[in-house]
Amino acid sequence: MQSLTNRSKVVSNKKMTFMERIYLPAIFGGMMITLGHFFRKKTTVQYPEVKRPFAPVYRGMHVLKRDENGAERCTACGLCAVACPAEAITMVAAERKPGEEKLYREEKYASTYEINMLRCIFCGDCEDACPKESIFLTDRIVPSDSFRDKFVYGKDLLVEPMEENKRIDISKRQTKEVLEFKKHKEFQHNRLK
Amino acid sequence: MLSYIIYKAILVVIVFSITLVAAMYSTYAERKIAGFLQDRLGPNRAGPFGILQPVADGVKMFMKEEMIPNVSNKFLFILGPSVAMFTSLMTGAVIPWGTSLTIAGHQYSLQVADVNIGILYLLGVTSVGVYGIMIGGWASNNKFALLGALRASSQMISYEVALGLSIIALIMTTGTLSIGEIAAQQHGWHWNILYQPLGFLIFIICAFAETNRAPFDLPECESELIGGYHTEYSSMKLGFYLFAEYTNMFISSAVIATLYFGGYNMPLLGRFVHDPNALVLLGTFFLFCKICFFIFLFMWVRWTLPRFRYDQLMNLGWKGLIPLAILNIAITGIVMWITGKIN
Numbered sequence: 001m002q003s004l005t006n007r008s009k010v011v012s013n014k015k016m017t018f019m020e021r022i023y024l025p026a027i028f029g030g031m032m033i034t035l036g037h038f039f040r041k042k043t044t045v046q047y048p049e050v051k052r053p054f055a056p057v058y059r060g061m062h063v064l065k066r067d068e069n070g071a072e073r074c075t076a077c078g079l080c081a082v083a084c085p086a087e088a089i090t091m092v093a094a095e096r097k098p099g100e101e102k103l104y105r106e107e108k109y110a111s112t113y114e115i116n117m118l119r120c121i122f123c124g125d126c127e128d129a130c131p132k133e134s135i136f137l138t139d140r141i142v143p144s145d146s147f148r149d150k151f152v153y154g155k156d157l158l159v160e161p162m163e164e165n166k167r168i169d170i171s172k173r174q175t176k177e178v179l180e181f182k183k184h185k186e187f188q189h190n191r192l193k
Numbered sequence: 194m195l196s197y198i199i200y201k202a203i204l205v206v207i208v209f210s211i212t213l214v215a216a217m218y219s220t221y222a223e224r225k226i227a228g229f230l231q232d233r234l235g236p237n238r239a240g241p242f243g244i245l246q247p248v249a250d251g252v253k254m255f256m257k258e259e260m261i262p263n264v265s266n267k268f269l270f271i272l273g274p275s276v277a278m279f280t281s282l283m284t285g286a287v288i289p290w291g292t293s294l295t296i297a298g299h300q301y302s303l304q305v306a307d308v309n310i311g312i313l314y315l316l317g318v319t320s321v322g323v324y325g326i327m328i329g330g331w332a333s334n335n336k337f338a339l340l341g342a343l344r345a346s347s348q349m350i351s352y353e354v355a356l357g358l359s360i361i362a363l364i365m366t367t368g369t370l371s372i373g374e375i376a377a378q379q380h381g382w383h384w385n386i387l388y389q390p391l392g393f394l395i396f397i398i399c400a401f402a403e404t405n406r407a408p409f410d411l412p413e414c415e416s417e418l419i420g421g422y423h424t425e426y427s428s429m430k431l432g433f434y435l436f437a438e439y440t441n442m443f444i445s446s447a448v449i450a451t452l453y454f455g456g457y458n459m460p461l462l463g464r465f466v467h468d469p470n471a472l473v474l475l476g477t478f479f480l481f482c483k484i485c486f487f488i489f490l491f492m493w494v495r496w497t498l499p500r501f502r503y504d505q506l507m508n509l510g511w512k513g514l515i516p517l518a519i520l521n522i523a524i525t526g527i528v529m530w531i532t533g534k535i536n
Contacts, residue, residue, distance in 0.1 A: 024394075027498060034230045034497040044234040 056172040059122045059137040062115055063168040064159040067105050072159060073134035076110035083129035088119035106132070113158060117142045117151040127173075136170040204305050205286075212285045215484075216439040217247040223439075223492050230496045254432035262425050264334040273329025274426065274433035280322040281440040287311040288447045289373045291457045291477035294470055303477065304373050311372035312360055315448065316353070319403060323349045325437065326405075326412065330422035341421025344503065345412030349403055351510040356399035358518035359392045362525040363452060376456030384455040391521045393453045395514050400449060402510070404441040407495035411503060446487035447480075454483050 019025055045052055054060075065073050076093035094111035096104045103109075126135050145151060160168045221236065221243065228235025236243035261270055291303035308314050323346050330342020366388050367375050379385060386393050402409040413421035423434045450456060457476035466472050501509070 027494075030497045031493060034493065037232055038226075038229045040232055042229075042234050043232050046234075046237075 054139045057175065058139045059124050059173075061117070061138055061140040061142045062120075062126070062153075062158055063136050063138050063140075063170065064113065064155065065134050065136060065170070066160055066162065066167070069102070069105075070162045071101070071103055071105040072109060073105050073132045074110050074113065075106035075108050075132055075134075076113070077131065079129040079131060080126035080135055083125040084120075085123060085125060086119045086121045088116045088121075089126060090114050110155070113155050115153050115158065117153055118148065136168075136173060138168055138170060139172065140168075200301055201305065204301075204303070208285050208288075208290065208305055209282065212282060212440055212443060215443045215488075216436055217251070219439040219442060219488055220250060220435070221247045222488065223495075226489065226492045227496050230493070251432070254429050257428040257431075259430075260425070260427040262334060265425065266332045266334070269328050269332035270425075271430070273325055273332055273422075274430045274437070275325075276328060277322060277325025277437040278433045278440070280318050280325060281437040281444065283318050284315055284444045285447075287314050287372050288444070288451060289376045289456060290480060291473045292377070294473055296470075302373075303473070307371060307373040310370045312364065312370050312375075315372070316357060316360075319441075320349075320353060322437075322441070325434075326422050329426070329434065333422070333425035335425050337419050338422050338424045341412045341424070345405060345422055348405075348409065348411060348506060348510075351507060352399045352402035352409075352514070355395055355510060355514035355518045356403060358515060358522060359389075359395035359399065360452075362392045362518070362522045363389050363396075365522070365525050365529065372451060376451050376458070379455040379458050381458070382460050384453065384458075386453045389453065389521075389525070391517070391524075393449075395518050395521065396453065397449060398514060400445045401491070401494065402506075404445050404491070405438060406442065406491055408498040408501050409506060410495075410500060411506060442488060442491050443484065446484045446491065449487050450480060450483035456480055 067073050076091050078091065078093075081087075081089040081091060091110040091113045093108055096107050096109055122137060124137050127137055142151070142153075160166070224246070225235035225243070227233075236246040239245040239249045261267055286305040287308055289302075289304040289307070293300045293302040295301075326345040326349075327342050330338040330340075330345070333339070363375075363385060364370060367378055367385070369375060369378075375385070401407075405412050411421075413423065423431055426434060457473075457480040459476060459479040462475060462479070463472065466475055
């Protein structure tokens, strides 16, 4: 029968020759192979000291960005929660009071914003859905914990620090293709400078 | 008389502790070599290069919960690992670790007991070693343990035949049963491997089977028998079984080196070193080098070859090695008759 790929090997049940039957040459050959591996360069990465670099577009723990004045960009529109296929995001919206312009960029903001990291599948759809350039996935890893409720991350863990030097860098995920894609969205006024 | 007893006692303690330390570091070497053969690094966290790993393992073993199954026979359950450990440590007594040191006009032999039937003693003690496994496996009252014990005992009995037959050819050429004398006869280049290559091959294969090492590790195959005869064991009793295996490996390496690879003899050594005591100690050093090589060989083979199937194991033992060993005896006899070198 004609095979599809011509890669299949026909198994032969021929009787073994004497040299094959005494096994020793084959055993010796095998031992030479393992000895070759003995002197080969090891592939071990010594983890806590040496870390393998992440891909630049790695999708890890989320961050809620602030704008250049330190005000939260999120306006609690809920598009991320709608986009989320795992339904990991919940939020409660609140109205900005006079005098809070330094804290919140828009008139409406999220008073609570929670992501359940056990539900999250780190697909990045929230990032795509966000019209305010607020939520991003970063190259940080969600640490393990012994309690399930510790994995519901609130604003205390998600919003980046106010200080200019402690901001979370998300430029690595902003590849050329991503920026091109975002051009077509209707949020020109909100573009990161 | 008293000084003789003290000297023997000191020698016994030294041999005992060297055997234990060698077995201890064999566990480390096994893991390290396994790692290197698989392109990994092996344990390297406890101390520099993981050199304290055996200590950590020992502490771990002692800290584990001691479990004795309710349905087991408690006396036999404890007896099993004790016998295994006891017999594996007993064999070190007849190995000649060197010739004799001369201190203040007195000769001090480095062999604990030069029994004139040393080889028979070795065979006898290793046969008792089967009981450790058999008793432990039976006393656990567990199907897997019993299967492992059955496999172990039938395997060891089968391969002991070929082992004994391969040694008979060696005894024919050396003309003695004393291990000390066999070692002494191999002075210079007269290593027995050159006279008994086939016998050596049979002997080393049987030694692998006797120590339950891969590719003959059917008694304790993890995938089928969940550890075999030591399935029900925990804590230091399990440690004793594992330790006995490594001790056996060390002792068999010593026996192989002594019987076939000249023991403490090293050719050309006498030309460079003239102090007799230094020569003796260097001989002991070279014996340990040979032992280390054979331990490495044991591990090298383990991490290269897959396990035999049970019928293959029995075929190889009864239909392969035993006829071959008898043939070896016949060839040895004919050659000795022709050359007229009958002792």
